[in-house]
Amino acid sequence: MIKSKIKVAKWALSIFIFATTCLYSQNISKNNVSMYKIHGTIKGDITDSFAYLYYNNVEDSVTIANNNFEFKGIVSDTVSAQVYIKSAENAPQFYLENNTIDIQISANKVNKDGKSVETMHIDGIKGSHSSQIQQEYLNFYQQNAGKKEFNKLLYSKLTVFLKKHRSHPFSGAILAELAMVNPILSKKELNTLYSILDITKQTDQDLRFFKKGIDRLGTYAVGKPFLDFELPDQNGALVHLNKFNGKIILIDFWASWCAPCRKKSPELIALKQQYSGTNFEIIGISRDKNSKQWNAAIEKDKLDWINLLDQDQKIESSLGIENIPYNYLIDEKGIIIGINLSPTEIGKILSANTKKT
Known part of the structure; x- marks a missing residue:
């Protein structure tokens, strides 16, 4: 040893x-x-x-x-x-x-x-006692995520949960994820929950991710304009976001080697088909370094939408995205209306907001 x-x-x-x-x-x-x-x-x-x-x-x-x-x-x-x-x-x-x-x-x-x-x-x-703590939170999330005003239920649960486990590093991981990956709580709520933590027991990485997520929520939160960008498509032609003004756009960040990304593809394809003939569009942005592998995955998975390549991850860096899959849903005026949504959540928003073209 x-x-x-x-x-x-x-x-x-x-x-x-x-x-x-x-x-x-x-x-x-x-x-x-x-x-x-x-x-x-x-x-x-x-x-x-x-x-x-x-x-x-x-x-x-x-x-x-x-x-x-x-x-x-x-x-x-x-x-x-x-x-x-x-x-x-x-x-x-x-x-x-x-x-x-x-x-x-x-x-x-x-x-x-x-x-x-x-x-x-x-x-x-x-x-592992820690695994019980993790399972408690996971069970609550899975049992309540589909309920109306889930964000209020989650905030209430975490207020009690974090007080009980304020020194456990899992508590910091929860807040890091809610700030960076799953921003369903407000900046004010997250900061209030953060004040409960014993930060001396949390990992430097989770504390750093939390801060990065909080900073991003001030810029690219729901209700804020999305980042203006221009990226090459499969033919190398530059595509600008303003080309899609007037449409509801799902911007999906992925890569050919990302198994969870590709696992979601059939559900996104189903959404695209369900809302064909409306003002809904999908833009896939890949972080692939190998363009051949990227194109092969698009063809194999039948990703019939606009596919752009961000090999240097400049867009992801600007948005503070650390992990994929990740997505933003943007309305007709370029305003963010959802962040890192599941296909089911996207479908609910589309059913109430899309228009026939």
């Missing part, structure tokens, strides 16, 4: 709440266990001999035997941690605490920018 002070910058990714599909089924009580013991199982064809655990600028390594590994140690507080193998492009995050934790991980090859890379994903965690 090797421990060293190392900064693993390449895997600095936030624990966004809905980016994981892990199911947590065990009921674990918070206890006074004096150390952590992590047993991990990796599903997939890997050749790595070592697994790595990284937290608080400390890296720990252990041998992988028959796709299994085990870490032992002590943490003074619950912390955000990453587990990974050197051959993988990413490092899944979880919350490390003094408990006996079982983690199931899958390793898969994916095509990114024309290259085959290995990615890791946490399929499930057992034995």
Whole structure:
């Protein structure tokens, strides 16, 4: 077992709440266990001999035997941690605490920018008190998201939830996501919730994302004009946003190598077909570096709308977008009427606002 002070910058990714599909089924009580013991199982064809655990600028390594590994140690507080193998492009995050934790991980090859890379994903965690806290929030969100005035319900829930878990780093991750990825609360509400947190227990990254999201909400929030831009289409011709004045536009940020992006494509195609003959239009903006792979994905997925390429991610940077898929819905006057909406939410808005052309 090797421990060293190392900064693993390449895997600095936030624990966004809905980016994981892990199911947590065990009921674990918070206890006074004096150390952590992590047993991990990796599903997939890997050749790595070592697994790595990284937290608080400390890296720990252990041998992988028959796709299994085990870490032992002590943490003074619950912390955000990453587990990974050197051959993988990413490092899944979880919350490390003094408990006996079982983690199931899958390793898969994916095509990114024309290259085959290995990615890791946490399929499930057992034995973690933190996972219970996460599941509590997830259950509330899923059970209430479709209700009228959900934003008021969420604000009320978080006021109580954050007071109870103000020192847990998951609380900071929630607010980072609500500011950066899922801005359904107002800037004032988010700042009020932020004041509840013990910020000394939150990750620097989540605090940075929260601030970045808050800054963006002042510029590109619902009710504000969208960014004016010009990008090349599949033929290299520059397309300006003002070309679509008078239309309701869904601007969808994606990439050919982004599996969640492409998983949503059939629903967007269905929306496009349902509202054909109206003033609704979709503009896809890709961050692909490989234009051939981009064009191939458009053809394969039958993305029959305006597709633009932003290889340098200048538009995403201006908007503060960190993760994809991501979208903005814009009205006929170029005003933002929705941010990062699901296809169902987009459909509800379109049913009330589109016009026949």
